[in-house]
Amino acid sequence: MQEAIPATEEEEGSLPPIPGKRYFTISEVSQLCDVKNHVLRYWEQEFPQLKPVKRRGNRRYYMRQDVLTIRQIRSLLYEQGYTIPGARARLSGEEESQDASQFRQLVKQMKAELDDVLDVLKSR
Numbered sequence: 001m002q003e004a005i006p007a008t009e010e011e012e013g014s015l016p017p018i019p020g021k022r023y024f025t026i027s028e029v030s031q032l033c034d035v036k037n038h039v040l041r042y043w044e045q046e047f048p049q050l051k052p053v054k055r056r057g058n059r060r061y062y063m064r065q066d067v068l069t070i071r072q073i074r075s076l077l078y079e080q081g082y083t084i085p086g087a088r089a090r091l092s093g094e095e096e097s098q099d100a101s102q103f104r105q106l107v108k109q110m111k112a113e114l115d116d117v118l119d120v121l122k123s124r
Helices: 009-014 026-033 037-046 064-079 084-093 095-122
Strands: 023-025 053-055 059-063
Touching: 023 026, 023 064, 026 037, 026 059, 026 064, 037 064, 059 064, 064 084
Parallel strands: none
Antiparallel strands: 023 059, 053 059
């Protein structure tokens, strides 16, 4: 689960929470990250951090770590104005600081999921 820079509150609010699944199809990742399928396939060529599992018929299956990385790439390119080479360098150069930002992302995700569970329990 690698994410070099935490997204701001505003950016995180615009993207849907990541469901608690092990694998995601390219269409699901496209919706979760607000990026078109062809862009995801291009980013796989440009960013060595993106390595979705390929199975039957060369179908891509992304893991949660990949979704977080894609959200980070999206933020670097679309919100922060990095070029692809700049974003690639930024991602590869900050692996040591990733643990803290990953932890914050995971805590935020878990909190959202627990809030959903609490709402379900309260409605009973």
